[in-house]
Amino acid sequence: MFSKGTKRKFSDGDEEISDESLVGARVASSYSLQRQSLLDMSLIKLQLCHMLVEPNLCRSVLIANTVRQIQEEMTHDGSWHMVTEAFCGPGQSPSERLVATEVLCRSREQDAEPKLFSVISYEGCREEEVVADETLCSVSVSDTVSNVCLAGRVGQCWEKSELSGVERDEEALEDSRLDSGEDEEIDTEDGASTESPKTTGQVFGTFEIKNGSPGPDSALEELFSDVDTSYYDLDTMLTGMQSAPKMGPYDLLDSLAPSHSSPSIVSTPTCRSDLNELDHIMEIIVGS
Amino acid sequence: MLSQVNLDVKGVVDSDIISTVEFNCSGELLATGDKGGRVVIFQREQESKNRLLSRGEYNVYSTFQSHEPEFDYLKSLEIEEKINKIRWLPQQNAAHFLLSANDKTIKLWKISERDKRAEGYNLKDEDGRLRDQFRITTLRVPVLMPMDLMVEASPRRIFANAHTYHINSISVNSDYETYLSADDLRINLWHLEITDRSFNIVDIKPANMEELTEVITAAECHPHQCNVFVYSSSKGTIRLCDTRAAALCDRHSKFFEEPEDPSSRSFFSEIISSISDVKFSHSGRYMMTRDYLSVKVWDLNMENRPVETYQVHEYLRSKLCSLYENDCIFDKFECCWNGSDSAIMTGSYNNFFRMFDRNTRRDITLEASRENSKPRAMLKPRKVCTGGKRKKDEISVDSLDFNKKILHTAWHPKENVIAVAATNNLYIFQDKIN
Numbered sequence: 001m002f003s004k005g006t007k008r009k010f011s012d013g014d015e016e017i018s019d020e021s022l023v024g025a026r027v028a029s030s031y032s033l034q035r036q037s038l039l040d041m042s043l044i045k046l047q048l049c050h051m052l053v054e055p056n057l058c059r060s061v062l063i064a065n066t067v068r069q070i071q072e073e074m075t076h077d078g079s080w081h082m083v084t085e086a087f088c089g090p091g092q093s094p095s096e097r098l099v100a101t102e103v104l105c106r107s108r109e110q111d112a113e114p115k116l117f118s119v120i121s122y123e124g125c126r127e128e129e130v131v132a133d134e135t136l137c138s139v140s141v142s143d144t145v146s147n148v149c150l151a152g153r154v155g156q157c158w159e160k161s162e163l164s165g166v167e168r169d170e171e172a173l174e175d176s177r178l179d180s181g182e183d184e185e186i187d188t189e190d191g192a193s194t195e196s197p198k199t200t201g202q203v204f205g206t207f208e209i210k211n212g213s214p215g216p217d218s219a220l221e222e223l224f225s226d227v228d229t230s231y232y233d234l235d236t237m238l239t240g241m242q243s244a245p246k247m248g249p250y251d252l253l254d255s256l257a258p259s260h261s262s263p264s265i266v267s268t269p270t271c272r273s274d275l276n277e278l279d280h281i282m283e284i285i286v287g288s
Numbered sequence: 289m290l291s292q293v294n295l296d297v298k299g300v301v302d303s304d305i306i307s308t309v310e311f312n313c314s315g316e317l318l319a320t321g322d323k324g325g326r327v328v329i330f331q332r333e334q335e336s337k338n339r340l341l342s343r344g345e346y347n348v349y350s351t352f353q354s355h356e357p358e359f360d361y362l363k364s365l366e367i368e369e370k371i372n373k374i375r376w377l378p379q380q381n382a383a384h385f386l387l388s389a390n391d392k393t394i395k396l397w398k399i400s401e402r403d404k405r406a407e408g409y410n411l412k413d414e415d416g417r418l419r420d421q422f423r424i425t426t427l428r429v430p431v432l433m434p435m436d437l438m439v440e441a442s443p444r445r446i447f448a449n450a451h452t453y454h455i456n457s458i459s460v461n462s463d464y465e466t467y468l469s470a471d472d473l474r475i476n477l478w479h480l481e482i483t484d485r486s487f488n489i490v491d492i493k494p495a496n497m498e499e500l501t502e503v504i505t506a507a508e509c510h511p512h513q514c515n516v517f518v519y520s521s522s523k524g525t526i527r528l529c530d531t532r533a534a535a536l537c538d539r540h541s542k543f544f545e546e547p548e549d550p551s552s553r554s555f556f557s558e559i560i561s562s563i564s565d566v567k568f569s570h571s572g573r574y575m576m577t578r579d580y581l582s583v584k585v586w587d588l589n590m591e592n593r594p595v596e597t598y599q600v601h602e603y604l605r606s607k608l609c610s611l612y613e614n615d616c617i618f619d620k621f622e623c624c625w626n627g628s629d630s631a632i633m634t635g636s637y638n639n640f641f642r643m644f645d646r647n648t649r650r651d652i653t654l655e656a657s658r659e660n661s662k663p664r665a666m667l668k669p670r671k672v673c674t675g676g677k678r679k680k681d682e683i684s685v686d687s688l689d690f691n692k693k694i695l696h697t698a699w700h701p702k703e704n705v706i707a708v709a710a711t712n713n714l715y716i717f718q719d720k721i722n
Contacts, residue, residue: 034609038555041613054365057453057472058503058522059618062559065501069555 032079035070042067306709308696312376312384315700318346318707319386320714321371325355327388327441329399330716346716350399352441355390367392373458375467377480385444387467391454394469396445396480405435450476450486457507463514470507473500475519477531489537490519490529505620506565512572516541520577524561528588544586546593556608556617564620569629570701576632578623581605583634583644598644598651601636603674603685616690624699635694638683639710640670656694656708656715667717 042063303324310319318330331349358367368391377385383400408430412418453471460467468477468489475490490507494500503522510516515531527540548557560580568575569585574595577584581602584594600621604611611617616637623634635641636653644651653670673682696709704719 035555038609038612045615054363054454056618058505058562059615061500061503062522062562062618065558066555069558 032077035074039067039070039074042070301712304712306696306712306714307370307372308374309698309707309709309714310374310376310386311698311700311707312386313378313701315702315705317349317376317384318698318716319374319376320707320709321354321374321388322712323368323370325353325357325369325371325390327352327354327371327374327386327397329439350439350441352397354388354395354397354443355393358392372455375458375460377460378464380464387458387460389455389458389469392448392451394447394455394458394478395443396447397441398444399439399441402438402440403435404432406430407433445480445483447478447483447486450478456505459507459509459517461509461514462512466514468507468509468517470504470519472503475504475507475517475537487535489531489535491536491538505563508566508568508575510572511568511570518566518568518575520563520566522562523558524563524579526563526566526575526577526586542588542591544591544594546584552605554608556612559612559617560608565622567623567625569625570627571629574629576623576625578621578634580617580619580621583623583632585632585646596646598632598642600634600642601640601672603672604637607685611690614690616693619693619695621693621695622697624697626699626704627702633697633699633706635697635708637690637693638688639692639694640672641694641697641708654717656710656713656717657692658713 045063046060046067301324303322303326305323306320307323308319308321311317312319316332318332320328320330322328327350328348329350330346332344332346335344354371355369357369359365360367371388371390373387373389375387377387377396379385383398386397386399388395388397407414408428410419410424410428410430447469451469451471451474453473455469455471457470458467465481466477466479468475469486470476470490473491473493474488476486477489478486490504492502492504501523505520505522507517507519510518516528517531518526518528520526524545526544528542528544529537530541531537533539533541548561563577563579565578566575573588575586575588577586577594578600581604582600583598585596585598586594608617621635623632625632630647631643631645633641633643639656640653641656642651642653653672654667655670668681671679671682672688673679673684678684692711694708694710698707700706706717708715708717
């Protein structure tokens with residue numbers, strides 16, 4: 001599979017090792033080096049998505065499966081743990097970080113049904129549909145600063161526990177000026193659709209622009225408050241994507257990410273703990 | 289032995305890259321689609337009785353722009369005009385019909401000939417100007433006069449807005465009324481007369497896109513049973529479905545998968561098992577699948593393994609890492625049967641293509657290139673040297689040009705005539721055995 005004989009960086013070892021185990025160790029380290037380079041290559045492939053033309057979904061899926069495979073093997077080996085801790089805080093599962101990096105990969109798709117704001121970027125193509133729950137809508141309507149992802153769409157709610165957590169955050173959001181990236185993860189659903197709820201990740205770019213409540217933008221927001229926001233979302237998402245400074249928030253996003261999985265279905269303790277973390281951060285921002 | 293009949297050389301432009309090749313049901317016409325959204329149709333010359341040994345050559349019959357590039361404003365994405373597939377409808381009158389599809393839209397084109405023109409109108413002159421009414425003193429009947437042959441292509445139906453993902457296959461049903469179109473996650477069934485709606489018959493999209501691990505790679509209708517179709521996946525499986533079973537054919541009637549050989553497992557196992565093409569045999573008894581390294585023939589009555597496996601370029605197995613790096617491992621090769629189902633053909637790299645005789649188990653590697661073959665010359669078999677000493681005329685694996693790939697090939701439905709698309713060139717080869 002891999003060509004043997006890659007240059008080893010490791011020395012022969014400090015201790016005395018027998019020849020056999022030395023060879024075994026060489027092979028093993030060579031293998032893990034190559035596996036690591038394959039992993040790196042795959043991640044780069046996933047991230048280099050074309051902006052203008054949708055990337056090949058089949059290719060993206062195959063690469064993502066390969067990454068998962070490597071990841072699983074490395075988890076078994078125990079080497080994955082080291083890799084992730086190098087990049088992010090503890091308490092975050094590897095798959096979340098992996099998935100989180102896919103936010104960088106922009107491939108937007110829209111479902112055939114007319115949804116007001118629908119974004120798919122799954123490792124290149126994941127579906128993210130932004131809609132708000134009724135209660136969230138009512139919270140936001142009072143504030144003309146249209147936090148667009150919450151704006152006027154009747155959605156299907158997800159788990160009550162998440163809902164309450166999110167509501168609190170939303171209120172906090174509207175009161176404060178949120179800096180980019182230090183947001184909670186809000187999974188919202190498309191209420192305009194009549195099919196089963198698809199709860200997926202929030203596009204953080206949207207949040208960045210929308211939540212500048214006080215300040216020069218508010219007048220502008222009022223002016224455009226009745227404008228159809230679906231296109232606006234896309235624009236802000238694009239600008240949020242393309243401007244360099246947003247790299248900061250994405251990094252933070254990575255570390256926060258309670259992945260973009262559906263909280264109602266695959267809610268794990270990590271999800272909840274991340275929300276708690278989120279609350280904590282919100283408190284810091286709001287409290288200051 | 290195959291000899292080169294003629295070749296159509298297009299310019300070396302990206303938009304001229306041929307993306308699909310298809311003979312019509314009689315073999316008289318050969319259609320190609322390219323990356324620029326154009327369709328070029330070739331017609332076989334009538335065999336002249338004077339030249340008994342000559343076989344018809346294919347000449348350009350019609351050229352038209354099938355699809356234009358589009359921009360999806362809602363998603364801010366370009367929709368490529370590249371023609372992914374062309375499928376001919378069986379001929380029912382003097383005109384020819386074909387379906388052409390890009391990533392999102394399928395169009396039904398009518399190609400018709402006009403070789404007569406009406407002359408002698410009462411109300412207008414020959415050049416079209418209205419005649420002065422006072423000058424019309426007699427009534428005459430217009431007569432049909434011969435004119436230079438004109439081939440017209442007109443779009444008769446446009447089947448749009450039914451695919452969120454990229455269309456990879458279209459297949460005309462044996463009932464000649466319906467056809468299916470497949471994208472990465474869904475398959476739709478259309479009626480040829482109805483453009484504003486289609487039935488979704490397969491949907492493998494998960495509720496949470498993050499759970500997506502498998503996509504549809506190809507689909508085809510059974511050649512005789514209009515209720516049966518198959519679709520292949522990126523995990524190397526084929527599902528046969530019966531539309532009589534349910535409206536949504538998410539549950540297959542048959543599931544074809546070859547168990548994996550654990551000794552050859554690698555990180556690339558899944559990628560190379562991804563099926564890039566599936567084709568029923570003309571008899572309808574077998575189907576053929578193409579994955580990255582091999583072609584497999586399946587008996588529809590046996591689901592647990594193929595009945596025949598042919599290695600296309602096994603020497604690439606040790607190069608999978610490099611091929612993954614340069615993305616070649618994702619190339620989608622097609623395959624085709626000959627008219628009698630006794631032979632199969634598929635493409636490879638370095639402009640090589642391979643043919644396998646199912647009865648004799650012999651195989652041959654040929655090259656489609658201008659440098660190595662002149663018109664009417666016999667094609668020499670090629671060989672790839674996998675190791676050790678390279679013999680004369682052999683080519684070593686490392687010298688293969690991976691940019692020259694033959695993804696699209698087609699075999700005449702009745703005769704030993706094949707069409708091979710090598711990037712932007714089309715080669716037509718013919719059997720010279722009399």
